[in-house]
Amino acid sequence: MQALLQQFFDFAIMARALPLLLTGLGQTLVLCLVVIPLGLIGGLLVALTSLARSRAVRWSAAAAIDFFRAIPPLVLLIFVYAGLPFAGIRLSPLAAVAIAFLLNNSSYYGEIYRAGIESVGHGQWDAARSTGLKARQALIYVVLPQAVRNVLPDLISNTVEVVKLTSLASVVALPELLYSADMARSITFNTSPIVLAAGIYLVMLWPIVRLVSRLERRIAS
Numbered sequence: 001m002q003a004l005l006q007q008f009f010d011f012a013i014m015a016r017a018l019p020l021l022l023t024g025l026g027q028t029l030v031l032c033l034v035v036i037p038l039g040l041i042g043g044l045l046v047a048l049t050s051l052a053r054s055r056a057v058r059w060s061a062a063a064a065i066d067f068f069r070a071i072p073p074l075v076l077l078i079f080v081y082a083g084l085p086f087a088g089i090r091l092s093p094l095a096a097v098a099i100a101f102l103l104n105n106s107s108y109y110g111e112i113y114r115a116g117i118e119s120v121g122h123g124q125w126d127a128a129r130s131t132g133l134k135a136r137q138a139l140i141y142v143v144l145p146q147a148v149r150n151v152l153p154d155l156i157s158n159t160v161e162v163v164k165l166t167s168l169a170s171v172v173a174l175p176e177l178l179y180s181a182d183m184a185r186s187i188t189f190n191t192s193p194i195v196l197a198a199g200i201y202l203v204m205l206w207p208i209v210r211l212v213s214r215l216e217r218r219i220a221s
Contacts, residue, residue: 043109
């Protein structure tokens with residue numbers, strides 16, 4: 001038991017590793033500020049494309065969504081970072097993560113948006129058009145606000161998953177939270193920094209998880 005505590009819960013090592021982990025946390029937050037908005041915007045474009053009138057466009061969007069949802073994000077990240085240089089395209093770790101996450105997250109966000117838009121009754125479209133709004137204006141001012149409200153818990157829940165997936169950036173040597181914790185582990189030969197990183201993720205994401213639960217109960221009632 002003592003050996004277990006020393007290996008995983010050595011508070012002295014955690015204290016020494018904390019500054020490094022806080023630096024990594026800052027990089028994680030920067031990464032979130034990049035990939036989450038990109039995913040939300042890309043997902044909206046994907047959803048609108050999947051609802052296009054052209055059957056060919058809808059099928060193409062559906063194929064792209066299925067493709068990027070089926071590929072593990074780690075494989076996609078490695079391909080973008082290590083594969084594109086063979087095509088003469090060299091990306092920084094941050095750019096590679098942003099592109100890989102854009103492709104992956106847009107597919108998931110897109111399906112959520114699409115479900116939200118389809119949940120809005122067609123009568124809302126008709127009512128908006130009857131007031132003189134064009135189709136695009138009806139979408140922006142009437143349909144989308146209702147659609148986002150209907151699927152807000154799902155959007156937030158998926159965003160939590162995106163934050164956790166940022167730990168994959170350690171594969172391309174981007175010094176985010178998990179990468180920093182692993183560096184501290186390799187220096188101290190102790191797993192306590194990894195446990196500390198897990199605790200930081202828990203403190204950061206647990207309030208959001210509780211918020212999702214409250215929103216789900218409110219919508220269900």
